[in-house]
Amino acid sequence: MFDKYQYIQVNLEHLKKNYLKLKSFLNSNKTICSAVVKANAYGLGIKEVSQALYEVGCRNFWVTNLKEAFLVRCVSIESNIYIFQGINSYEELEVIKENNFIPVVSSIEQLNLINLYVKDKVNIVLNFDTGIGREGVQIEEIKQLNLEKCKIELIMSHLSCSEQKEHFLNKEQLDLFKNIQDLFVDAKFTLANSGGIFLGHEYHFNMVRPGSALYGVNILEDNNDVKMLNVVEFYASVLNRKIFYKKQYIGYNATYKVNKGDKVLIINAGYYDGYRRILSNKSMVYSKGYFLPVIGIVSMNMIAVNANALPESLFKKIKSVELIGEKITIKEIAKWANTDQREILTNISSSSRRIYIK
Amino acid sequence: MFDKYQYIQVNLEHLKKNYLKLKSFLNSNKTICSAVVKANAYGLGIKEVSQALYEVGCRNFWVTNLKEAFLVRCVSIESNIYIFQGINSYEELEVIKENNFIPVVSSIEQLNLINLYVKDKVNIVLNFDTGIGREGVQIEEIKQLNLEKCKIELIMSHLSCSEQKEHFLNKEQLDLFKNIQDLFVDAKFTLANSGGIFLGHEYHFNMVRPGSALYGVNILEDNNDVKMLNVVEFYASVLNRKIFYKKQYIGYNATYKVNKGDKVLIINAGYYDGYRRILSNKSMVYSKGYFLPVIGIVSMNMIAVNANALPESLFKKIKSVELIGEKITIKEIAKWANTDQREILTNISSSSRRIYIK
Numbered sequence: 001m002f003d004k005y006q007y008i009q010v011n012l013e014h015l016k017k018n019y020l021k022l023k024s025f026l027n028s029n030k031t032i033c034s035a036v037v038k039a040n041a042y043g044l045g046i047k048e049v050s051q052a053l054y055e056v057g058c059r060n061f062w063v064t065n066l067k068e069a070f071l072v073r074c075v076s077i078e079s080n081i082y083i084f085q086g087i088n089s090y091e092e093l094e095v096i097k098e099n100n101f102i103p104v105v106s107s108i109e110q111l112n113l114i115n116l117y118v119k120d121k122v123n124i125v126l127n128f129d130t131g132i133g134r135e136g137v138q139i140e141e142i143k144q145l146n147l148e149k150c151k152i153e154l155i156m157s158h159l160s161c162s163e164q165k166e167h168f169l170n171k172e173q174l175d176l177f178k179n180i181q182d183l184f185v186d187a188k189f190t191l192a193n194s195g196g197i198f199l200g201h202e203y204h205f206n207m208v209r210p211g212s213a214l215y216g217v218n219i220l221e222d223n224n225d226v227k228m229l230n231v232v233e234f235y236a237s238v239l240n241r242k243i244f245y246k247k248q249y250i251g252y253n254a255t256y257k258v259n260k261g262d263k264v265l266i267i268n269a270g271y272y273d274g275y276r277r278i279l280s281n282k283s284m285v286y287s288k289g290y291f292l293p294v295i296g297i298v299s300m301n302m303i304a305v306n307a308n309a310l311p312e313s314l315f316k317k318i319k320s321v322e323l324i325g326e327k328i329t330i331k332e333i334a335k336w337a338n339t340d341q342r343e344i345l346t347n348i349s350s351s352s353r354r355i356y357i358k
Numbered sequence: 359m360f361d362k363y364q365y366i367q368v369n370l371e372h373l374k375k376n377y378l379k380l381k382s383f384l385n386s387n388k389t390i391c392s393a394v395v396k397a398n399a400y401g402l403g404i405k406e407v408s409q410a411l412y413e414v415g416c417r418n419f420w421v422t423n424l425k426e427a428f429l430v431r432c433v434s435i436e437s438n439i440y441i442f443q444g445i446n447s448y449e450e451l452e453v454i455k456e457n458n459f460i461p462v463v464s465s466i467e468q469l470n471l472i473n474l475y476v477k478d479k480v481n482i483v484l485n486f487d488t489g490i491g492r493e494g495v496q497i498e499e500i501k502q503l504n505l506e507k508c509k510i511e512l513i514m515s516h517l518s519c520s521e522q523k524e525h526f527l528n529k530e531q532l533d534l535f536k537n538i539q540d541l542f543v544d545a546k547f548t549l550a551n552s553g554g555i556f557l558g559h560e561y562h563f564n565m566v567r568p569g570s571a572l573y574g575v576n577i578l579e580d581n582n583d584v585k586m587l588n589v590v591e592f593y594a595s596v597l598n599r600k601i602f603y604k605k606q607y608i609g610y611n612a613t614y615k616v617n618k619g620d621k622v623l624i625i626n627a628g629y630y631d632g633y634r635r636i637l638s639n640k641s642m643v644y645s646k647g648y649f650l651p652v653i654g655i656v657s658m659n660m661i662a663v664n665a666n667a668l669p670e671s672l673f674k675k676i677k678s679v680e681l682i683g684e685k686i687t688i689k690e691i692a693k694w695a696n697t698d699q700r701e702i703l704t705n706i707s708s709s710s711r712r713i714y715i716k
Contacts, residue, residue, distance in 0.1 A: 003423065003446070038658070038659060039630040039658050039659055039709075040630075040709065042658075043630070064659050065361065084659070085597060085626060085659075086597075088361070088595070088597065106597075106598055107598045107599070107600070109598070109599065110598075129600075131606065131607060131612075132608070132609065132610075133602075133606055133607055133608030133609060133616060133622075133654065133662065134608060134609055134624060134654070134657065134660060134662055135597070135598055135624055135660070138600070138602070138603050139603075140603040140604075141603075160607065160609065160610055160611065160612055161610070161611055161612055164611070167612070169607070169612055237446070239443060239444075239446065239464075239493070240464055240465045240467070240468075240493055241465070241467065242465070242487075242496070244491075244496070245496050245497075245498040245499075246498075248489065248491055249489060249491055249518065249527065250490070250491030250492060251490065251491060251492055251518065252490070252518055252519070253518065253519055253522070254489075254518055254519055254525070254527055258491060264491075266492060266493055268443060271700075271701045271704060271705070272397040272398075272401070272704040272705075274705075276701075277697050277698060277701045278696075278697065296491065296492070299492065300396070300397050300400075300700060300704060301396060301397055301422050301442070301443075302492060302493065304491065304492055338636075339635050339636065340635060342629075342658060343629045343634075343635045343658075346629060346630040346658060347629070347630075347632075347705060350708060351397075351398065
């Protein structure tokens with residue numbers, strides 16, 4: 001039933017090595033390395049990824065919502081599972097308490113829900129907005145916080161520009177976070193996402209929360225000391241090989257013209273599979289030493305690539321190509337697609353078979 | 359477990375009406391209306407969509423691959439199920455024959471596979487490239503075709519510019535297809551996709567193959583005679599409501615600045631959910647009469663919207679917003695995202711709950 005040449009390979013060995021490498025940057029006496037496995041572990045499979053990270057010692061996981069929290073609970077009964085979306089109804093509160101999940105409280109409204117319904121105490125992460133704007137209690141609201149029904153496991157904030165080392169907001173957020181630290185003397189603190197880890201020890205506090213770096217997203221300039229190993233490879237198969245009898249257009253809207261004699265491979269992946277339409281006439285695929293340019297508009301389930309570079313024998317036998325992997329990196333695809341590497345990762349369709357390398 | 363305010367609603371009543379409307383454009387004595395349900399029915403759910411279309415008389419379905427063919431077979435034992443990717447291995451051929459699926463043959467290589475392995479005959483669709491370039495046997499190869507092991511159910515080709523009514527390639531492809539018609543006197547023919555249907559009866563032949571129009575994609579200028587009903591609505595819930603105490607940035611990379619007193623809603627959908635990152639600082643969401651602009655960078659699981667337009671009481675109570683639907687059309691989103699409507703449709707994540715209106 002499955003096409004044996006189309007699949008997404010997730011290298012859990014590399015994932016583990018990335019986790020351990022990130023951990024090696026920390027002061028191990030003070031800072032714990034957790035893992036952000038939200039959004040189905042950035043699209044790669046939350047159960048498989050959490051299991052692999054558990055095997056190398058990770059015991060703190062961050063997820064988007066309750067559904068994901070349960071998937072991580074299946075992997076580990078004793079781990080701390082933090083839910084970014086927090087508590088948004090009485091029903092959620094009940095389930096969270098019963099299962100010892102730890103909600104992130106990002107607003108007074110969420111805190112009120114706790115104060116209204118909880119009899120004893122609930123473990124929480126208290127989230128402050130030090131500059132991301134998006135979520136988190138504003139610092140001006142600190143005095144309004146009624147925390148008597150909460151046991152604060154962690155105080156967190158989130159960096160907005162951590163991938164731009166020199167951005168003035170990093171230092172500004174750090175200083176604000178330190179001010180908060182002074183107000184909660186017994187608490188533990190967490191600020192750094194992947195980018196924050198590379199900003200130095202000052203940003204690490206009691207826990208760091210890498211996400212994208214675990215999955216092989218390399219933000220910094222290529223430097224072996226901080227280079228993360230690639231985790232995802234995406235292969236698709238050759239559906240058809242054509243040698244054109246005449247000059248003609250190829251693909252929707254006639255955006256590219258092939259010449260007589262041009263060799264073209266039709267590959268069975270398209271924007272439905274997460275191979276974005278913006279890559280039309282821009283990107284390349286790779287096979288056996290050759291980089292082949294995508295020509296014409298990316299279709300829903302197909303792309304065409306110019307295969308003139310391939311020797312005749314290879315053209316006839318080639319079964320599959322790499323769309324994303326060691327040769328065509330996520331970073332390169334993101335550049336061609338004019339977006340962030342994480343969007344490429346999370347949009348690889350779950351319609352393709354996944355193979356996990358352990 | 360589920361967030362009751364976040365879901366994708368698929369209106370199967372509208373889908374059925376769209377099918378019947380498209381059918382009404384055909385000469386019913388001659389032309390059958392099939393349905394393209396490939397790519398999981400453009401992301402909407404192949405089983406539910408096929409079932410609904412079956413209920414209004416559709417008996418001809420086009421799918422991407424074997425896996426999808428089986429899903430449609432669960433809906434209808436007697437329907438014709440055409441597989442676009444055709445036969446690509448001996449194993450597939452066996453399964454296709456056993457289950458009476460009808461493969462599209464798009465190359466001599468695929469035909470050779472049939473000739474090599476089939477003892478009796480296999481029903482096929484023979485696909486010619488009249489100008490799409492992508493897939494299909496080239497016209498110059500007609501004399502090389504050995505069709506003795508095939509029973510040709512249909513001869514097809516695919517239009518490349520059907521959505522541009524005046525494009526010269528439409529007529530050119532039509533003429534080439536008619537030439538092929540002269541060579542296969544007893545066969546039945548199919549050329550038109552959704553766009554082709556609106557090019558007129560000449561393009562309809564024995565069967566049309568609408569896909570996107572069924573799902574509410576409106577290509578033509580708004581004209582009630584040809585307007586398809588909207589099928590998809592995408593709602594997300596309000597995670598947090600903020601009134602800012604000071605001027606500050608919001609979202610990653612500090613791309614937007616809110617003012618003191620600005621009201622902002624944080625919505626729990628982001629690019630992981632198919633709400634594309636390119637919509638950052640560009641698109642709008644809708645709720646109860648108000649259009650609210652997305653501000654800052656779209657995050658993986660969140661967006662922020664400026665809610666200054668909302669009356670105080672509504673700001674406090676609002677539970678969810680429309681991301682895509684009657685007010686924020688797929689067409690509008692595709693324009694903001696600078697892509698095709700189909701990419702918006704097929705990339706709405708399967709992570710969101712789907713509700714089917716019957």
